[in-house]
Amino acid sequence: MAHITVNEALPGIRSLLAFSPLTAEPLGMLAELLLRSDEGLSKAERELIATYVSHLNECFYCDQSHGAIACYYMNGDNNIVEQIRKDFSKAAVSAKLKALLNIAGKVQKGGKYVTSNDVAAAKSAGATDHDIHDTVLIAAAFCLFNRYVDGLAANTPDDLSTYAPRAKQVAENGYGKHIFTATQPVPGTH
Incomplete structure (x- = not known):
């Protein structure tokens, strides 16, 4: 149960954004800019960086959420996500991404x-x-996002099947206001 009164039906950061729409807007804009840009890094690479930092910060919700989004961008291949979590230096990714993950860490x-x-x-x-x-900015932002989620003890689903439908929703619609206003997708609908 969260440390503050939030809508527990909205997992993770979503409940916190719904609690404070005023801060939700700039946080959502930051996530949109950092994770959905097509300039330079791919969307999958950006999500892998977010996943890696969240994993290091032991933020289960963000680790699973962004890992699922990265997986979605990689046509459902979760192997690379798992490799990044275990030891990115041995992951089947480019030398460039490995060097960037080193910086992110x-x-x-x-x-x-x-x-x-x-x-x-x-x-x-x-x-x-x-x-x-x-x-650097993705890594720094995810330290903020991870501490926001865990510092307020946001509801974190243990059921891993809940993350893929949400990942599809984010990958297709971005990090806009729907993040905290749309209903939670049902597992099996991705």
């Missing part, structure tokens, strides 16, 4: 953990300044 610990060597490694693997910028 360092941001999760604290911004000053990112070194010029980390950035140079990412650039030599093909990352642009824009890719590095977005990676």
Whole structure:
């Protein structure tokens, strides 16, 4: 049960956004800009970064939610998501994404953990300044989102089948107001 009175029928961050529409709007806009841009990183790569940081922060809701969205973008292949969670250095992803995940993991610990060597490694693997910028901002934003969800003890479903239908809804409609106003999709409808 959440630490504050929220709509428990809306899982995770959705209940918190519904509780405070005033803060929901800029948070939703930030998520939309960071995770659905087609500039540089793919949507799947962006969601994998969000998943990885959420996993490191032990935020089950965000880890599962964004892992499911990444999986949706990758045509249902959850293997890469699991590989990223276990050991991204052995995952079947590009050297560029591995270098960016390294940076994201360092941001999760604290911004000053990112070194010029980390950035140079990412650039030599093909990352642009824009890719590095977005990676750092996604990682920093997900530290905020994860702490928001867990700091208020938002309802976190244990049933993993509930995440895929929601992932489809987000992948198809984005991170707009529907996030906290649309009903929770039913498992088996994805």
